Amino acid sequence: MAILDRNFFNRDTLKVARDLLGCKLNHKTKGEILSGIIVETEAYTHDDPACHASRGKTPRSATLFEKPGTVYVYLIYGMYHCLNFVTEEENTPGAVLIRALQPISPLKDTSGPGKLCREMNITKELNNSDGTDSNSYIWAEPYQDIQDKNIIKTTRIGIKKAVDYPWRFYIKNNAFVSRK
DNA sequence: GATAAGATGTTA
DNA sequence: AACATCTTATCA
Numbered sequence: 275m276a277i278l279d280r281n282f283f284n285r286d287t288l289k290v291a292r293d294l295l296g297c298k299l300n301h302k303t304k305g306e307i308l309s310g311i312i313v314e315t316e317a318y319t320h321d322d323p324a325c326h327a328s329r330g331k332t333p334r335s336a337t338l339f340e341k342p343g344t345v346y347v348y349l350i351y352g353m354y355h356c357l358n359f360v361t362e363e364e365n366t367p368g369a370v371l372i373r374a375l376q377p378i379s380p381l382k383d384t385s386g387p388g389k390l391c392r393e394m395n396i397t398k399e400l401n402n403s404d405g406t407d408s409n410s411y412i413w414a415e416p417y418q419d420i421q422d423k424n425i426i427k428t429t430r431i432g433i434k435k436a437v438d439y440p441w442r443f444y445i446k447n448n449a450f451v452s453r454k
Numbered sequence: 455g456a457t458a459a460g461a462t463g464t465t466a
Numbered sequence: 467a468a469c470a471t472c473t474t475a476t477c478a
Contacts, residue, residue: 316461318461324461325461326461348461350460350461350462351459351460351462351463352460353462353463354462354463356461356462358461371461373461386462386463387461387462388462388463389462389463430461431461431462432460432461432462433460433461434459434460
């Protein structure tokens with residue numbers, strides 16, 4: 275099983291967001307591995323007003339400038355963690371937000387970026403870690419091949435800037451996509 | 455130091 | 467539609 279490596283993430287953010295659909299996400303925590311299929315993603319790029327790096331490098335957004343494949347986890351609204359994979363080459367900010375998973379491990383509720391982090395036990399501790407090998411705590415690998423006809427490309431959710439960018443991808447008719 | 459806004463989720 | 471709840475950025 276080939277793990278998604280740095281070359282996979284060192285590409286156009288929109289392509290990475292699309293290609294992550296159908297991949298298996300794994301998180302090693304408390305001696306066990308939790309996993310789920312990625313069914314919904316959003317892209318955030320260097321020329322995107324909604325990206326955390328849109329106003330330059332700050333302590334929080336610094337992770338977005340890291341090497342492709344780096345894990346970016348941040349807290350939103352003081353309550354919920356969100357999981358991202360950094361894309362594009364180093365010093366070019368960009369990331370793919372993982373918005374929903376179809377559980378493989380016995381996870382309860384993973385249809386939303388905050389919910390899946392809660393279920394997968396993903397916290398800020400993982401921020402800035404390397405997500406490109408199975409020795410790290412979190413990584414992804416190809417799992418299902420999703421055809422273009424089964425992918426919906428539409429606008430992103432929960433943002434106030436660049437609301438018209440169709441940079442959200444999800445698998446058609448999948449019950450675990452958020453905001454049904 | 456203070457303040458406002460935010461890539462959310464739950465409840466009603 | 468309100469609210470729970472707190473980090474981050476951006477001022478001063």
